[in-house]
Amino acid sequence: MNNRAMSPKDWGIDVAVAVVALLFGCVQLMVTSSSLIVHDLALRQYLGMVNVVPDASVFVALALTTLPLVVRRRFPWPVFLFVMVTFLGLQSSFRGLSLTMIGPAVALYTIASERGRVEALIAASLAVAGLLFVDMSARTASLIFFTRFQNIAFAVAAALAGYSYRTHRAYVAETERRALEAERACGEEAARRVEEERVRIAREVHDITAHSLSAVSIQAAAAER
Numbered sequence: 001m002n003n004r005a006m007s008p009k010d011w012g013i014d015v016a017v018a019v020v021a022l023l024f025g026c027v028q029l030m031v032t033s034s035s036l037i038v039h040d041l042a043l044r045q046y047l048g049m050v051n052v053v054p055d056a057s058v059f060v061a062l063a064l065t066t067l068p069l070v071v072r073r074r075f076p077w078p079v080f081l082f083v084m085v086t087f088l089g090l091q092s093s094f095r096g097l098s099l100t101m102i103g104p105a106v107a108l109y110t111i112a113s114e115r116g117r118v119e120a121l122i123a124a125s126l127a128v129a130g131l132l133f134v135d136m137s138a139r140t141a142s143l144i145f146f147t148r149f150q151n152i153a154f155a156v157a158a159a160l161a162g163y164s165y166r167t168h169r170a171y172v173a174e175t176e177r178r179a180l181e182a183e184r185a186c187g188e189e190a191a192r193r194v195e196e197e198r199v200r201i202a203r204e205v206h207d208i209t210a211h212s213l214s215a216v217s218i219q220a221a222a223a224e225r
Contacts, residue, residue, distance in 0.1 A: 006074060017106060018069040025062045025100040029054055054094070061090045065103035072110040080107035080123055084130060092135040101151045105158040112162025113169075124159035128152055 065083045072079045083103045091099060108127055112120035131151045 010073065011070075014070050014072060017072075018067050021066040021069055021102045021106055022063060025066055025102050026059065028100045028102075029058065029062065058094050058099075061086070061093070062099060062103075064090075065099060066106075069103060069106050069110075072107055073114060076107070076111045076114050077119075077123075080104070080111055083107050084127060088130045088134045098147055101154045105154045108155055109158040109162035109165075112159045113166045114162075116166065117163060120159050120163050124155060127155040127159075131155060 065087045068079045068083055084107065087099055087101070087104050104127060108120075108123050111123045131148060
């Protein structure tokens with residue numbers, strides 16, 4: 001569990017991310033299950049791609065791998081493990097169809113950006129290991145290899161992107177902290193110089209007053225004599 005404070009804006013962003021991921025997965029599912037990308041029927045048959053109409057169970061499975069992203073920053077590890085296991089478990093459940101990697105990729109990105117390098121490496125290793133050995137629903141070895149390679153590339157890219165964002169965020173925070181410290185130091189230095197100037201002026205006034213009083217005393221004594 002992540003103890004970071006979540007503002008309404010943060011929750012809104014995470015809801016939007018989950019919805020966009022679900023819509024992206026639906027569009028990708030519809031496009032890849034039709035002949036919009038590969039028009040040649042012989043090539044589609046060679047690759048094991050068939051024209052199918054996804055049923056409701058496919059979209060339910062897709063929702064299970066994307067909608068939990070709503071709480072991804074609050075529970076990064078549980079969300080990642082849930083969507084990753086669901087993705088791997090249902091990957092070969094729909095003949096001729098392959099679930100999108102968008103949900104697990106976003107969950108992996110969240111761990112890398114929220115939890116640091118060590119946990120990012122662990123999560124990325126688990127994702128790659130699972131993707132290497134999961135059964136694929138594709139009919140041909142070439143399509144299985146391409147899908148497996150594509151998913152692994154997405155996982156690695158998501159982990160690197162998340163860690164890069166975390167590094168950038170830490171750099172910006174450190175830069176802002178140093179700027180605030182420099183501003184505070186400048187303010188303290190200015191206040192110190194003002195105080196020194198006041199002390200110098202007070203000393204000069206004291207010296208002038210003492211000199212004037214001494215002169216008045218001498219003149220009074222001279223006049224009395």
